[in-house]
Amino acid sequence: MGIDYIYPEFEVIRNESRCVTCQVCQRQCANEVHRYDPDLGRMLSDETKCVGCHRCVSLCPTHALKIVKNDCAFRENANWQTGAIKEIYKQASSGGVLLSSMGSPAPLSVYWDKLLLNASQVTNPSIDPLREPMETRVYLGKKPGLVDRDDKGNLTYALEPQLELSMPVMFSAMSYGSISYNAHKSLAMAAQKLGIFYNTGEGGLHEDFYCYGGNTIVQVASGRFGVYKDYLDAGAAVEIKMGQGAKPGIGGHLPGAKIVGDVSRTRMIPEGSDAISPAPHHDIYSIEDLRQLVYSLKEATEYKKPVIVKVAAVHNIAAIASGVARSGADIIAIDGFRGGTGAAPTRIRDNVGIPIELALAAVDQRLREEGIRSQVSLVVGGSIRSASDVVKAVALGADACYIATGALLALGCHLCRTCHTGRCNWGIATQRPDLVKRLNPEVGCQRLVNLLTAWNHEIKELMGGMGINSIEALRGNRLMLRGVGLTETELRILGVAHAGE
Amino acid sequence: MELNAKNLEFRELNRQLRQGGSVFHITGCCGQRFIAAGMDGKTITIEGIPGNALGAYLNGASIEVLANAQDAVGDTMNDGQILIHGxxxxxxxxxxxxxxxxxxxxxxxxxxxxxxxxxxxxxxxxxxxxxxxxxxxxxxxxxxxxxxxxxxxxxxxxxxxxxxxxxxxxxxxxxxxxxxxxxxxxxxxxxxxxxxxxxxxxxxxxxxxxxxxxxxxxxxxxxxxxxxxxxxxxxxxxx
CATH class of the missing domain: 2.160.20.60 (Glutamate synthase, alpha subunit, C-terminal domain)
Structure with a gap:
């Protein structure tokens, strides 16, 4: 109906002089944008279906295609921007809650870009990482609070279980179901090769991936999908998911249509049944209740594995983290509001939570003031895009970072933000076998290894420039940071001085 | 095997359950949490009142409580049996x-x-x-x-x-x-x-x-x- 018509977001530009009608674009597009017309002897496009994922552009052998943003515009209005108008139309026609994928595209504050790193000049030497040893290894878990010696003067301590990471980056939780078998396999293989960890998300662990258990964090969320003894035993650590940066306070809902075959088997629920993760854990109403879940998991795994509690960055995050630290958790993972998702209500994703930079600074400060910082490690996620973001996060107080969107980009994701349709042309956010096989796990693994190997070099370069040869010496070292264009309040919360000070 | 739970912390109680045989009779139980968490192949009778999360992640063990039990009995239980007489x-x-x-x-x-x-x-x-x-x-x-x-x-x-x-x-x-x-x-x-x-x-x-x-x-x-x-x-x- 005309009133519901929304002009296509993208325009497919086909250079007819280059197009050889090989129909690769037609075969590659799961959204069915391209179609060969035998009568006309040429390719036609249905732009209403285009999501701008560039699969056709990337694979067109004659480079005959480009996808451009459509310039057909509503009458300009600073208040009622195009997105806001379209959203009204969509809801007026459907009555539905708006559902989006990936991190928010809105122009939210990115504090990483307003923080600058220090470097040594004249008075202290910088270090060349190519010639001198440089340590990026980190251990996550509870650290002893006191130095204890026996009567012979030897150190005595029973170290709690730790995760050893070759560099301060891990792949954060993405469930099998939200992403494909091959995407999971790529992450698992890369985590093993790199000496880091990937995270199952809340969808259980596929039987084929138990062999990567030493580099796997298994997640326990409110739906408890696929959670049983063998699963808990398989992982190197157990993560309790209390919240996610893209949708704090909201549960998950994988529609029955996606619960097929292996996904059903891995989640241990029947095919076609909805997988609903309730918003809260219905047995957790307090820090004491959280402690009960933490310790039930420690009991079930005989205290051999660290327990991570993942929370979304929200207003009182410092007090919440203090409580979590006292619940017995070994590691706190905090997810900022720019974090990604396979599907989240748009309004929640774009309006709920706080930026990870402010949350991290507040939590690190609070735990230090309370003298319990060494009782937990801090892992932060929610849009870590580069090695410099990692270094800034460590300087603000993080032990390590979680990345997910960055990892998916390495696997070929083009950030078209339509994961919820299940028709990912790059074989990542889909369960369609013909699409899944487009992602070769060997290639995917290598690309992830390449990405993080490069980041590790960059982390070392940045550290070396500051005259720091161990990542441990950078943690919480906010003297290495300066802010630009930030208000007094922002600088106070971040605990950094303004550039020039 | 007889197991007197009096003054035993839950961690020690579970350790003894894991180590010992397969049939247990626990007496004097008084609020110990997480009893038999994740266990299989055990038959456990409990006198007294077990604490929260009795038989969490239970994986095949059989538990019989002769009195009341508290919250979260059989949390995320996968297999086995829990009988509560109260x-x-x-x-x-x-x-x-x-x-x-x-x-x-x-x-x-x-x-x-x-x-x-x-x-x-x-x-x-x-x-x-x-x-x-x-x-x-x-x-x-x-x-x-x-x-x-x-x-x-x-x-x-x-x-x-x-x-x-x-x-x-x-x-x-x-x-x-x-x-x-x-x-x-x-x-x-x-x-x-x-x-x-x-x-x-x-x-x-x-x-x-x-x-x-x-x-x-x-x-x-x-x-x-x-x-x-x-x-x-x-x-x-x-x-």
């Missing part, structure tokens, strides 16, 4: 996927919340007395049976039973007038075929707790199942 607290059988929880007495809030089933795993929870509010919330599979025996004037179930139910079935014995069920579930009188299906479980239960089978069956039963497996399908608009 009453139980809140959130029993949260997300349980397999095995049985039989309670002679009554249950607190949120019994059987998010219970599931998968292939040959169909968990069963039978409550002899009454159940509190939010019984079977988010139920996704399995069988919940509330008998209402010896309940006097107490309501059979509290408020909001079956909220968000999207799988499995619930059977309530006795008069259900006045119980408000949510939209999205279909309560109807249970027929002979429905009762025949649960009869083996029910007879086993009656035998274990000394209830008279014929007396239990001499009452109307109401069967509640979800309307559709996909209750939230129409809620969203792609953006």
């Amino acid at each position: 009453n139980i607290g809140d959130a029993a059988g949260y997300a349980m996927r397999g095995g049985r929880i039989y309670v002679k007495g009554s249950a607190g809030y949120r019994a059987g919340i998010h219970m599931k089933q998968y292939r040959d795993k169909v968990p069963v929870m039978i409550i002899g007395g009454v159940a509190g509010s939010f019984l079977g919330e988010y139920q996704a599979g399995g069988l919940i049976l509330v008998l209402g025996m010896n309940r006097g004037g107490a309501p059979l179930v509290g408020e909001f039973p079956c909220t968000g139910m999207h799988g499995g079935k619930m059977l309530l014995r006795g008069d259900v007038t006045g119980i408000r069920f949510p939209r999205g579930v279909c309560p109807r009188p249970a027929g002979e075929a429905d009762l025949a299906e649960i009869l083996p479980e029910l007879e086993r239960y009656c035998g274990l707790f000394g209830y008279d089978r014929n007396q239990v069956l001499d009452a109307p039963f109401t069967l509640i199942t979800p309307d559709s497996g996909n209750p939230y399908r129409q809620m969203y608009a792609a953006n």
